[in-house]
Amino acid sequence: xxxxxxxxxxxxxxxxxxxVVERPxxxxxxxxxxxxxxxxxxxxxxxxxxxxxxxxxxxNGCGIAGEDVPKAFLRHATSKIKQAIDLDSISTLGFRGExxxxxxxxxxxxxxxxxxxxxxxxxxxxxxxxxxxxxEVGCPDGTTLIVRDLFYNTPARMKFLKKDVSEGTTVSxxxxxxxxxxxxxxxKLIRDGKQTLSTSGDGKLASAVYSVLGRExxxxxxxxxxxxxxxxxxxxxCKPVAxxxxxxxxxxxxxxxxxxSGTITAATEQAYKNSAMxxxxxxxxxxxxxxxxxxxxxxxxxxxxxxxxxEKRVFTAVYNAVKNAILTGDTRPEISVTQPxxxxxxxxxxxxxxxxxxxxxxxxxxxxxxxxxxxxPTKPIAEPVRLKADNTPFFLxxxxxxxxxxxxxxxxxxxxxxxxxxxxxxxxxxxQQVEKEYSPKEEIKLIGEAFNTYIAAQKGESIFLIDKHAAxxxxxxxxxxxxxxxxxxxxxxxxxxxxIGDEYSAVVNNLDLLxxxxxxxxxxxxxxxxxxxxxxxxxxxDAEGIIIEAAKNLAEKGNVSLERIDDILHSVxxxxxxxxxxxxxxxxxxxxxxxxxxxxxxxxxxHGRPVAFEIKKYNxxxxxxxxx
Numbered sequence: 001x002x003x004x005x006x007x008x009x010x011x012x013x014x015x016x017x018x019x020v021v022e023r024p025x026x027x028x029x030x031x032x033x034x035x036x037x038x039x040x041x042x043x044x045x046x047x048x049x050x051x052x053x054x055x056x057x058x059x060n061g062c063g064i065a066g067e068d069v070p071k072a073f074l075r076h077a078t079s080k081i082k083q084a085i086d087l088d089s090i091s092t093l094g095f096r097g098e099x100x101x102x103x104x105x106x107x108x109x110x111x112x113x114x115x116x117x118x119x120x121x122x123x124x125x126x127x128x129x130x131x132x133x134x135x136e137v138g139c140p141d142g143t144t145l146i147v148r149d150l151f152y153n154t155p156a157r158m159k160f161l162k163k164d165v166s167e168g169t170t171v172s173x174x175x176x177x178x179x180x181x182x183x184x185x186x187x188k189l190i191r192d193g194k195q196t197l198s199t200s201g202d203g204k205l206a207s208a209v210y211s212v213l214g215r216e217x218x219x220x221x222x223x224x225x226x227x228x229x230x231x232x233x234x235x236x237x238c239k240p241v242a243x244x245x246x247x248x249x250x251x252x253x254x255x256x257x258x259x260x261s262g263t264i265t266a267a268t269e270q271a272y273k274n275s276a277m278x279x280x281x282x283x284x285x286x287x288x289x290x291x292x293x294x295x296x297x298x299x300x301x302x303x304x305x306x307x308x309x310x311e312k313r314v315f316t317a318v319y320n321a322v323k324n325a326i327l328t329g330d331t332r333p334e335i336s337v338t339q340p341x342x343x344x345x346x347x348x349x350x351x352x353x354x355x356x357x358x359x360x361x362x363x364x365x366x367x368x369x370x371x372x373x374x375x376x377p378t379k380p381i382a383e384p385v386r387l388k389a390d391n392t393p394f395f396l397x398x399x400x401x402x403x404x405x406x407x408x409x410x411x412x413x414x415x416x417x418x419x420x421x422x423x424x425x426x427x428x429x430x431x432q433q434v435e436k437e438y439s440p441k442e443e444i445k446l447i448g449e450a451f452n453t454y455i456a457a458q459k460g461e462s463i464f465l466i467d468k469h470a471a472x473x474x475x476x477x478x479x480x481x482x483x484x485x486x487x488x489x490x491x492x493x494x495x496x497x498x499x500i501g502d503e504y505s506a507v508v509n510n511l512d513l514l515x516x517x518x519x520x521x522x523x524x525x526x527x528x529x530x531x532x533x534x535x536x537x538x539x540x541x542d543a544e545g546i547i548i549e550a551a552k553n554l555a556e557k558g559n560v561s562l563e564r565i566d567d568i569l570h571s572v573x574x575x576x577x578x579x580x581x582x583x584x585x586x587x588x589x590x591x592x593x594x595x596x597x598x599x600x601x602x603x604x605x606x607h608g609r610p611v612a613f614e615i616k617k618y619n620x621x622x623x624x625x626x627x628x
Contacts (some may be wrong), residue, residue: 021102023161024051024150025170030099031145032178035059036185036256040142040199045175050167055147063115063143066122072133073109073126094211104325105129108155115437128153130136172196176212180285181253182210209236209285217242217249217283222329224286224321231317235286237325240272241610243280243331250286255292259306264288267315271322274477274566277608282413288318330603334466334614403485444597453580455591461617464597468584470605471596473577476537477606480569486518494522495531495543499551504529506554507547514550516566521547529625546571551572570606597615 021027026043035043038061041471043208046053064072075098102467103109104126112122121139150156161167168191179199180189186201199211210218210286220242224235235253243400264286272282297308447456447463455466499507504527507514518535531543538546553567578584584592596602602611621627 016421018352021106021150023170024055024167025174027051027099027107027147028057028171029102029149029174030103031055031057032174033415034099035143035180036182037059037063037142040185042186042188043178044188044190045171047168047171048162048192050170051147052150052164052167053148053159055150056144058142058144060140060142063141064111064113064122065115065117065119066120066136067119069113069122070131073100073104073124088525101129101548106154107152108148110146110148111143112137112139114139114141116141143462146157160330163175168192177251177258179208180205181256181287182257190206205234205285205287207237213249213283218343220283221285222285222325222588226317226321226324227321228317229238229313230291231314233286233318233321235284235548236288237268237286237322238283239330239333240277240282240608241277242283243272243608245280249279249283250281253285253287254295254297254306255289256287257297258304259297260304261306263308263311263315264318268322271319271326272608274570274606275326275604280608283426284322286322287317288314290314293588330600332603332612332614334511335465352452358542366551369374405427444590446593447587449584449589452583455589455593457590457597459597461621463617464612465578465615466593466612467595467605467609468589468592469577469580470609471592471602471611473573473605474602474611475595476576476600477569477573482516482571486516487536488518488520489536489538489540490533491522491531491540492542493548496528497531497544497547498528499548500527502555503548504550507551510554513565514568517565517572519547519550535572535576538572539575542575546575564607573606 006105028051030046032045033058038059040059041063042060044056044058046056047056100109105128107126108127111124111307112121113124120136123133123135123139125134141508143183151161172189172191175187175189175197179197183199183205184201185199187199188195189197197211200207206218206221209221217238220238221236221536222239226231226233247265250265250268252259252261254261254264256457267280268284268286270278276282290308294309337449347464378397442460445458447458449455449468453468455468457464457466476542507521507529508523511521511523518533519531520533522530524530524533529547531547534540534543549571550568553571555562596612604610618627
């Protein structure tokens with residue numbers, strides 16, 4: 001066995017540095033966190049070549065006393081922890097005392113720092129872990145840390161760095177996260193001499209989001225603010241219609257620290273269930289505050305991974321907070337009508353306008369030879385396509401038929417106050433903190449329909465375009481969720497459905513669940529099931545397709561859960577809803593418009609598509625030049 005040697009200090013520190021400093025962004029993160037802990041209100045970060053050759057972090061924090069500066073560069077030197085019990089209530093971003101020591105071991109470091117009660121500041125230089133200069137200088141209160149030539153003494157580490165642009169982008173991401181988590185601090189980032197980020201530090205999260213994520217995203221966000229069972233959740237989340245194709249715009253902060261938490265992300269995304277489009281992910285900036293002793297932040301060296309002592313409590317609090325924000329803060333998406341760039345009539349006087357109405361020259365036309373047109377034989381007009389086999393209009397079904405007394409019209413009903421919903425009638429997805437709110441209802445007028453798909457209706461000072469399939473699907477879905485019993489209809493000829501593998505097992509193992517939602521299914525053996533009854537609102541022709549779809553959802557979701565039940569209800573509502581292109585009467589269209597525009601829960605179909613878009617009168621008048 002080879003002889004065991006004790007490593008020299010220089011080598012041991014290089015190894016230790018590798019655990020903390022992986023790239024320039026590692027240094028920036030640690031240094032900026034120290035600045036925040038020092039109480040800084042202004043932090044400026046400047047980098048060159050992605051931070052490989054130059055990093056400068058300047059703050060106006062409390063600074064470091066001159067006598068403590070050399071000590072700050074020693075390993076495990078910290079002002080945040082004195083005894084083991086302190087680890088259970090860490091409230092600062094940096095606490096292990098490794099950042100400066102690790103940085104100075106693999107680069108050339110220079111520091112200027114001064115406290116408010118000192119007459120002079122301190123200038124300190126250290127290279128490769130060895131002190132080079134230690135002197136008094138004149139400098140402002142706060143600290144400036146300069147890092148040059150990263151990995152100059154460990155060239156093997158250099159080849160693991162990415163291109164300058166990539167390293168710089170990673171540094172930008174670090175600063176953006178800190179700016180979002182601390183809107184009370186003014187951040188600036190300078191990359192190769194160009195300022196790329198600047199926040200106001202006014203304490204408003206919306207201002208920080210505007211600076212970091214831009215106007216387009218910030219205009220889609222709604223506030224979140226809820227305290228539940230000792231957990232405080234604040235921040236901003238996007239409207240369901242503004243969800244993105246990736247999770248790149250999701251920011252979670254726990255007690256002021258950026259973290260990656262599967263619990264918080266899952267709770268947030270679950271709150272968007274039945275509102276966001278499938279395959280889309282919400283944009284959010286959420287700050288969660290919980291007692292320090294209930295979370296372990298020392299799970300990972302980068303401190304981005306955390307553990308909760310009570311995962312369920314955190315999940316429930318975040319879910320309720322986000323769901324509450326969506327239900328109370330979301331509005332129907334608006335179609336933007338922009339004014340033409342050049343409107344020659346906008347600034348004309350009445351006389352000038354009249355002068356434009358001149359007669360056009362009349363061109364002589366030669367008489368055309370008469371052509372005899374023979375009438376074609378008339379063809380029989382096809383019957384309007386209806387959803388049900390018996391041609392019953394979908395609005396006249398029992399589950400969708402409006403209850404209108406003989407002496408009243410649907411318009412009269414629309415003006416009546418809405419009956420309050422009892423606690424028993426609320427769905428289990430509705431957070432207890434959320435109460436339904438309705439405004440005084442305005443008269444709804446039917447304008448018409450386009451492409452046998454989009455209903456146009458007027459309400460107040462707006463025109464709404466309604467997707468009748470998406471709207472009817474959401475209304476049926478909400479009814480299915482609120483009903484305790486779903487009526488079934490027996491099939492005259494039972495349908496045999498062939499399934500495969502896990503899908504067959506999923507159906508056979510959940511026959512009781514399917515029965516609860518209107519399906520009578522039996523195991524027929526040989527990976528087949530026999531369907532004897534389906535929900536009454538479905539066409540009998542849908543039997544095979546709906547069971548195949550339900551089997552797929554049951555197999556994918558694993559154990560029985562609300563999400564699996566929702567998927568079954570999605571399938572039923574989608575199959576039962578009126579289809580795009582089907583012909584409907586004026587009465588049916590008006591009834592649907594009344595239901596949609598008077599119920600804020602009918603905003604999105606169960607798959608997340610918008611049910612209606614709004615066009616405001618103001619924007620139309622601006623477009624046509626009636627107003628400026």
